[in-house]
Amino acid sequence: MFKGLTRLQLQMVALTSLLVLAGSVWLARSESSASGASQCRCFPGDACWPSTSTWNTLNNTVGGRLIKTVPIGAVCHDTFPGVSYNAKKCADVQGNWARPELHDETTHSPMAAFFANMSCDPFTPRSAPCVIGSYVQYAVKASCDSDYRATINFATKYNIRLVIRNTGHDYMGKSTGAGAIALWTHGIKDTTIKDYKSSYYTGKAIKLGAGVQANEAQEAANAKGYVVVEGDCPTVGIAGGYTQGGGTSPLGSKFGLAADQVLEWEVVTGAGTVLTATPTQNTDLYWALAGGGGGTYGAVLSMTVRMYKNMATAGVTLSYLESSDAYWQILQVFLTNLPAVLKSGAVLYWQLLPGNFFYMPQAYLPGGTAKDLVKLLQPTLDALNAKKIPYSLTSKDFPTFQDSFKTLNPEMNITEFNLGGSLIPRSLVATNKSVTALVAGLKSVTDNGGILAGVSMDVSKTPPVPNAAHPAWRDSLFLAFLGTVYDRSNLTANVVAQQAVSNVLDPSLDKLTPNPAAYLNEANFKRANWQSAFYGTNYAKLVSIKKKYDPNAIFWGPTVVGSEAWAPAADGKLCKTGVTV
Ligand SMILES: Cc1cc2nc3c(=O)[nH]c(=O)nc-3n(C[C@H](O)[C@H](O)[C@H](O)COP(=O)(O)OP(=O)(O)OC[C@H]3O[C@@H](n4cnc5c(N)ncnc54)[C@H](O)[C@@H]3O)c2cc1C
Numbered sequence: 001m002f003k004g005l006t007r008l009q010l011q012m013v014a015l016t017s018l019l020v021l022a023g024s025v026w027l028a029r030s031e032s033s034a035s036g037a038s039q040c041r042c043f044p045g046d047a048c049w050p051s052t053s054t055w056n057t058l059n060n061t062v063g064g065r066l067i068k069t070v071p072i073g074a075v076c077h078d079t080f081p082g083v084s085y086n087a088k089k090c091a092d093v094q095g096n097w098a099r100p101e102l103h104d105e106t107t108h109s110p111m112a113a114f115f116a117n118m119s120c121d122p123f124t125p126r127s128a129p130c131v132i133g134s135y136v137q138y139a140v141k142a143s144c145d146s147d148y149r150a151t152i153n154f155a156t157k158y159n160i161r162l163v164i165r166n167t168g169h170d171y172m173g174k175s176t177g178a179g180a181i182a183l184w185t186h187g188i189k190d191t192t193i194k195d196y197k198s199s200y201y202t203g204k205a206i207k208l209g210a211g212v213q214a215n216e217a218q219e220a221a222n223a224k225g226y227v228v229v230e231g232d233c234p235t236v237g238i239a240g241g242y243t244q245g246g247g248t249s250p251l252g253s254k255f256g257l258a259a260d261q262v263l264e265w266e267v268v269t270g271a272g273t274v275l276t277a278t279p280t281q282n283t284d285l286y287w288a289l290a291g292g293g294g295g296t297y298g299a300v301l302s303m304t305v306r307m308y309k310n311m312a313t314a315g316v317t318l319s320y321l322e323s324s325d326a327y328w329q330i331l332q333v334f335l336t337n338l339p340a341v342l343k344s345g346a347v348l349y350w351q352l353l354p355g356n357f358f359y360m361p362q363a364y365l366p367g368g369t370a371k372d373l374v375k376l377l378q379p380t381l382d383a384l385n386a387k388k389i390p391y392s393l394t395s396k397d398f399p400t401f402q403d404s405f406k407t408l409n410p411e412m413n414i415t416e417f418n419l420g421g422s423l424i425p426r427s428l429v430a431t432n433k434s435v436t437a438l439v440a441g442l443k444s445v446t447d448n449g450g451i452l453a454g455v456s457m458d459v460s461k462t463p464p465v466p467n468a469a470h471p472a473w474r475d476s477l478f479l480a481f482l483g484t485v486y487d488r489s490n491l492t493a494n495v496v497a498q499q500a501v502s503n504v505l506d507p508s509l510d511k512l513t514p515n516p517a518a519y520l521n522e523a524n525f526k527r528a529n530w531q532s533a534f535y536g537t538n539y540a541k542l543v544s545i546k547k548k549y550d551p552n553a554i555f556w557g558p559t560v561v562g563s564e565a566w567a568p569a570a571d572g573k574l575c576k577t578g579v580t581v
Pocket residue numbers: 001111163164165166167168169170171174175185210230231232233235236237238239240241242243244245246247248249294295296298299300301412413414415521522557
């Protein structure tokens with residue numbers, strides 16, 4: 001999310017931010033724990049934990065594709081049974097830690113390292129403990145629906161915590177879990193282009209297996225002269241948490257959210273039943289899966305989405321540095337002008353970086369020209385000129401969308417952040433008074449050591465078929481993605497920093513709106529009132545759909561619909577809370 005700055009630069013900012021915030025935070029209290037073994041999922045070491053021969057039986061059922069976790073950091077330690085320290089391999093793991101590919105090829109490593117709890121951390125000393133700990137214990141490398149059913153049935157029968165893992169991009173801790181078995185979907189890579197015909201859509205479509213990543217989907221579509229709605233990160237799993245969670249995109253202002261594109265889901269429910277969900281068949285499940293969050297209602301085998309004819313796309317970048325208050329006045333002009341820019345189909349990714357540095361590495365106008373896009377930004381450029389603030393502007397016309405994307409976004413690393421953020425409604429730029437308050441809120445985020453990115457798109461158009469994406473998206477001007485840099489060496493420092501997100505950074509923006517909304521994939525996993533923030537008025541309906549398709553509550557993750565009924569104890573064991581949802 002933050003390009004053009006080194007980790008070191010960001011780290012310096014993080015240190016400053018911790019100093020600023022040190023006075024206003026306290027340690028997280030430990031999660032509640034339930035008593036009584038039957039109140040909990042069976043945990044390694046418990047008498048109920050399946051024997052090796054029972055695991056072998058599962059392995060036979062899934063064609064030998066059961067994998068016992070060997071933590072990615074084991075080569076950096078002497079302490080994991082069967083793995084020796086290896087200086088070169090360890091240096092590779094450390095050196096590539098920021099690369100999504102390092103993690104998405106594994107059965108277990110979450111990109112948000114906080115959720116690995118330093119169980120086997122490559123950056124701790126060689127002699128430090130290396131255990132499976134917070135990683136999943138086993139993964140089934142699924143290839144088809146029978147692997148899904150076998151995994152779900154096994155987890156249900158033996159009362160084992162189940163996690164659906166695709167790429168491990170999740171920021172909220174949903175794709176890992178202590179004592180869990182992972183249904184690992186990454187290997188399901190088939191793509192099929194279709195001439196789709198139904199009562200709700202006739203045209204080109206693409207069927208994507210659960211493990212297809214954004215770049216793979218885009219390449220398949222491009223080869224035929226089409227595009228699919230994808231996010232800003234080429235390695236995110238398109239049919240997994242991304243589309244199921246809503247999905248922002250450089251094509252968003254033109255075509256809507258990723259969830260708006262879905263024609264059909266193939267899914268295995270929590271009861272192990274294979275179903276097809278479309279706008280006319282299992283319609284409640286269709287609705288919930290499109291925007292109601294990943295890892296909740298069922299395990300998706302494939303999704304079929306709309307494709308669009310590829311188009312010439314304009315790309316613009318803009319940056320300026322200004323230490324005086326004029327910086328914020330320019331931002332006010334930029335924000336006031338933003339609704340008009342987005343309405344024309346543009347999507348802008350911009351950042352407020354330390355030292356009053358405004359950086360917009362990616363601005364797209366699909367179907368438009370560079371000249372059009374610069375013209376849309378003219379009020380901001382005029383304001384910069386009037387104040388004689390130097391800026392850097394580049395603009396270019398690209399023959400296809402993908403050409404623009406690859407040029408403006410050549411390398412996307414994982415975001416090592418203590419994350420927060422929310423959806424900023426368009427109404428906040430409607431009056432001078434409200435936009436002034438918005439700018440003050442953004443300034444407060446950066447004054448308190450936060451770094452902020454704005455993902456701005458206009459997805460106000462009513463989707464062709466209703467879905468469960470948070471209704472606040474339709475009124476939103478941008479997604480404020482904010483936080484402080486993750487400390488790789490000190491877990492407590494991250495706990496403290498996450499509290500600062502909850503107590504200082506998120507409230508700077510939340511106080512501007514009566515019912516703050518946030519993006520369930522990109523926000524503070526410790527957010528209070530996450531039910532309304534992430535799901536809005538859809539929450540109660542989503543709970544009832546969850547209960548219908550996952551009667552044994554086999555799918556669980558932090559902040560997923562219905563997750564209040566369970567919570568991890570201090571050791572990670574998942575136990576009932578006594579809360580009824
Ligand atoms: C560097 C980076 C950039 C990002 N950029 C964007 C962006 O531009 N736009 C955007 O909207 N989001 C973006 N995200 C957020 C991303 O959409 C979420 O992290 C999303 O959850 C990832 O989905 P996944 O399936 O790849 O990951 P995973 O972590 O494997 O899974 C995420 C969630 O989906 C569930 N899930 C996965 N597969 C299935 C399945 N087959 N059936 C049911 N549930 C499933 C998991 O259980 C988990 O709850 C970005 C994240 C990162 C780390």
